[in-house]
Amino acid sequence: MSSRDGYQWTAETGLLQGVPSISVISPPTYVPPNLNQWDVIVVGAGYSGLTASRDACLAGLRVLLIEARDRIGGRSWSSNIGGYPFEMGGTWVHWGQPHVWREISRYQMRSELEPSFDFSHGVNHFQLRTHHGSSVFSHEEEDTLLAGALQKFVDVDGEMGRKIMPYPHDAFHNPSSRQYDDMSVLDRLNELAQSLTPNERAVVESFILLCSCGTLDTTSFFEFLHWWALCGYSYRGCMDYLISYKFKGGQSSFAIRFFRESLATGRLSYTFNSPVQSIDDQGHKVVVNTRDGRHYCSARLVSTIPLNVLSSVSFYPPLDPRRAVALSTGHVNQCVKVHAEIASPKMRSWTGISYPFNKLTYALADGTTPAGNTHIVCFGGAHNHLQPEEDLDETKRAVENLSPGNMDIKRLVWFILDVSSRGLCIFADFKMLQVFHNWCKDEFAKGAWFFSPPQLVSKSLDVLRSRHGNVLFANSDWAVGWRSFIDGAIEEGTHAAMTVLEELRPQPDIRSLL
Amino acid sequence: MSSRDGYQWTAETGLLQGVPSISVISPPTYVPPNLNQWDVIVVGAGYSGLTASRDACLAGLRVLLIEARDRIGGRSWSSNIGGYPFEMGGTWVHWGQPHVWREISRYQMRSELEPSFDFSHGVNHFQLRTHHGSSVFSHEEEDTLLAGALQKFVDVDGEMGRKIMPYPHDAFHNPSSRQYDDMSVLDRLNELAQSLTPNERAVVESFILLCSCGTLDTTSFFEFLHWWALCGYSYRGCMDYLISYKFKGGQSSFAIRFFRESLATGRLSYTFNSPVQSIDDQGHKVVVNTRDGRHYCSARLVSTIPLNVLSSVSFYPPLDPRRAVALSTGHVNQCVKVHAEIASPKMRSWTGISYPFNKLTYALADGTTPAGNTHIVCFGGAHNHLQPEEDLDETKRAVENLSPGNMDIKRLVWFILDVSSRGLCIFADFKMLQVFHNWCKDEFAKGAWFFSPPQLVSKSLDVLRSRHGNVLFANSDWAVGWRSFIDGAIEEGTHAAMTVLEELRPQPDIRSLL
DSSP: OEEEEEEEEETTTEEEEEEEOTTBOSSSEEOOTTOOEEEEEEEOOSHHHHHHHHHHHHTTOOEEEEOSSSBSOTTOOEEEETTEEEEOSOOOOOTTSHHHHHHHHHTTOTTOEEESOOOSSSSOSEEEEETTEEEEEOHHHHHHHHHHHHHHHHOSSSSTTTTTOSOTTSTTSSGGGGGGGSSBHHHHHHHTTTTSOHHHHHHHHHHHHHHHOSOTTTSBHHHHHHHHHHTTTSHHHHHHHHHSEEETTOHHHHHHHHHHHHHHTTOEEEEOSOOEEEEEEOSSOEEEEETTSOEEEEEEEEEOOOTTTGGGSEEESOOOHHHHHHHHHOOOOOOEEEEEEESOGGGGGOEEEEOSSSSSOEEEEEEEOTTSOEEEEEEEOGGGOOOGGGOHHHHHHHHHHHSTTTSOTTSOEEEEEOTTTTOOOOBSOSSOEEEEEOTTTOTTTSSSSOOOOTTHHHHHHHHHHSOBTTEEEOOGGGOSSSTTSHHHHHHHHHHHHHHHHHHHSOOOOOOTTO | OEEEEEEEEETTTEEEEEEEOTTBOSSSEEOOTTOOEEEEEEEOOSHHHHHHHHHHHHTTOOEEEEOSSSBSOTTOOEEEETTEEEEOSOOOOOTTSHHHHHHHHHTTOTTOEEESOOOSSSSOSEEEEETTEEEEEOHHHHHHHHHHHHHHHHOSSSSTTTTTOSOTTSTTSSGGGGGGGSSBHHHHHHHTTTTSOHHHHHHHHHHHHHHHOSOTTTSBHHHHHHHHHHTTTSHHHHHHHHHSEEETTOHHHHHHHHHHHHHHTTOEEEEOSOOEEEEEEOSSOEEEEETTSOEEEEEEEEEOOOTTTGGGSEEESOOOHHHHHHHHHOOOOOOEEEEEEESOGGGGGOEEEEOSSSSSOEEEEEEEOTTSOEEEEEEEOGGGOOOGGGOHHHHHHHHHHHSTTTSOTTSOEEEEEOTTTTOOOOBSOSSOEEEEEOTTTOTTTSSSSOOOOTTHHHHHHHHHHSOBTTEEEOOGGGOSSSTTSHHHHHHHHHHHHHHHHHHHSOOOOOOTTO
């Protein structure tokens, strides 16, 4: 099946809407004719919604899953093009991420990971391009440079952040950590102006912007410290947890397990292609109205609508004004992720930063396609924003600029995958493939993974996590632990399902003995 | 409630059987009178059995939980004495352990951890006592010494084990890792004879024996490499993951959540004090016979009986001979864990190793009791074995010997907690408390956490994990990931419940679309 979340072009077929993905569900709707009320409606089929639906179905509840798109996975999905899984969004996982790993283990997928990095051959170096010139480092030198810079950046307590944030899953355990949410990353860099070398400053800024895809002044220092703590307070942890291990079969090979298990219970109804207009909590039931005029009702509702999208849905009664303020603030991640297929197989061991002049700043070789070409994944963000489909030449130059002379652009194919503009695709040659999903313009995401501006988390996390009558809110954007990550989405879906289950479960004759 | 897994003595009461624990279930049996067949019988109420029972109950199956003891938790349980939770077995957890942390997060217990270590005041040092004399190090020097020694020990591939075991949850991913299961820790030490200093050798041997509680020649080098990989291939990871974070309320405050949730479904039957005599798989059903002559039957059975105990139960049809061989080999962990309450509050920041002459080799200050005394936890094992209740003076000397002059033995109370000998308790004074559970003599454990001799895992892990008709085997002793740990127990219980559920779930009219 193909998702309309993308387009592709070949010389033979011309422009075709849709990229293939096992995440597309067909038929798109299954609602038994006699069923008109559910125990729980789950809005959104990303990992939060998939987890909440599955757990509720497993526990015997009747569930209706409503999704705006034609596919599962939300901001994590993969498209298999030419036998190679391109990750359109969230990609990397790690066994130290507890919720996602519990599921990988439960689905017996422990052996289905592979590393992104392969520092074994060919152009086996790190290329740093800044205003000061271009340098080449061994990957060991890359590690030393980045580790040193990051350690200076995070060391607010003489213990690399361990004292200020001793429990990464309880980030305000030490109340002193709150002060760092009043600071932007730029504020912190200004404190360190005299102690970072120019190269250290370039790589630390690039790395942080890879994490937030915002700008230095809109990125919360607290939130970066939180990522650092989650990554074991080490540079090596950052590499391992954040950008190293992916599914051989792509993210959608994982997400589909949740959906299939829910289906197998016989208790899942679902409807895709169904953007929600409004959610009306009438006290004794919740009514969901879709944009195309359908109505569904249930005892409880789990909204997994992302932070940056939630204000587009009307709620009755209206949402808490404090939540509304947080929604209007939103998160800052405007990631641009471009996949490039480069003719040269020698580039497999390459990594690079081009900053700040380039519109794609951080890139790494991520695999070898069946054709023997090198797959390079490139990241940009709000600080020097690129809208790939608006200026394809600019995108091409941004890829070239990462490693002039090595990106063989005489041979180039672009796929532009964009939800809102519904696609645009330019051909140059067959040997290089570019794939991307413009999350910023995606009306059902309005940004990529969560990354907070200063003060959002310390002021609004509690209200974002709070319920609204019979409506629960579950999304990685306000997870406690691995917020922004697939792990956080599963954390949230697990919690929502458990809450619903405790409330709706018929009360047995529990003896008072415990 | 009090568990008979222990005794206590005070001057007022004299010797009393039982130590208080919320892990004791009362009434000890709840089997509805009309029920004589279950969907699944789970044998064992440790974390594997608790998880399997809970997941099966949640999914709508009728479950009978059969346990030999009077309490839940198996080899992890806590006794609250004088307002202080003494951990009788498995203690430490970490957010990087995926299965246990998923549960901690799901039960909203993220804020209920506290650190064992507190390096802030008083006798704030590491004391190393060897045949060569006694030395005092700062804790930073302790870290440097241990980190250096361990790094030499594990660095078989120039990458600290990352190359030989790149996926800790898929330990044979690189087949070359198997060769290290042919080696004992002693074999590896012999290779390093010329490169370890005497102090390095003393601390690395002590640390490994803290992990295995076997002897150097009965401890598999592979298994230690597996622990190292799980700990992020670092000394700091070992400290953080293995011996740093515990529940403020004790392990039993966590275990009881699983049991209560199972009860709340109304689908759990249970019987404690019910050692199993035999398990008879008749094909269409499984029949369990208890030692006291009761019979129960079910469609599936999940045995969570530990490796070292499983051969005491009769199976029909007989177990696979290869499994029987593995059972007769068993694991080597003969841990002796002694809790000492020391009068001096100044000892809170102390750690120590006394090796190899002392029968308690590794010890650390673990808390301050409500009375203001220091709680020190001391470990010994098979290499210089102590049976505490057989010679209480020897136990006392072993504690004293950890830090002569600092363990104020003029003021001393011992509690001897021992299942098989059913208790023995000696009083000396009120200001020092010793608590222990002799896992080696415990007929339902026959050892502490799993640690393998050479060749057991590489030859027998698959057969230990295999099913036997309608009988599934779930125990941390043969987990894939955090084998030996609470995490591994939950991994196993999760997997067993899912398998049973897939087999017993009524098959709905699943459309063939996916």
